[in-house]
Amino acid sequence: MVTEAMAAGKPVIVSTQVGTSEIIQDNVNGIIIDKAKPEEIAKQVEMLINNPKLRKKLGENAYQCVKDDLSWEKYAESVESVFKETLSRKKGGLQ
Numbered sequence: 001m002v003t004e005a006m007a008a009g010k011p012v013i014v015s016t017q018v019g020t021s022e023i024i025q026d027n028v029n030g031i032i033i034d035k036a037k038p039e040e041i042a043k044q045v046e047m048l049i050n051n052p053k054l055r056k057k058l059g060e061n062a063y064q065c066v067k068d069d070l071s072w073e074k075y076a077e078s079v080e081s082v083f084k085e086t087l088s089r090k091k092g093g094l095q
Contacts, residue, residue, distance in 0.1 A: 007067075013041060015032070016033070029061035
């Protein structure tokens with residue numbers, strides 16, 4: 001759901017305990033909190049409500065991240081690269 005929100009241009013708040021914190025850069029394309037504490041989540045949501053410029057910036061950067069780094073095209077290129085490298089190694093080992 002995090003990447004879907006990012007693709008929609010929405011700012012996201014994630015915990016370091018969740019795997020998605022690996023794609024989030026704190027205060028660049030989202031907000032990372034140390035632990036999923038309700039009071040910390042509330043504090044960050046309130047900050048976004050009160051800071052429309054930051055909210056907009058995080059949302060725009062989140063969208064760009066998904067578009068540039070997490071698209072199906074990028075995924076396909078990555079998989080293709082792995083296949084090519086594997087085949088290259090296999091061919092090299094057979095000679």
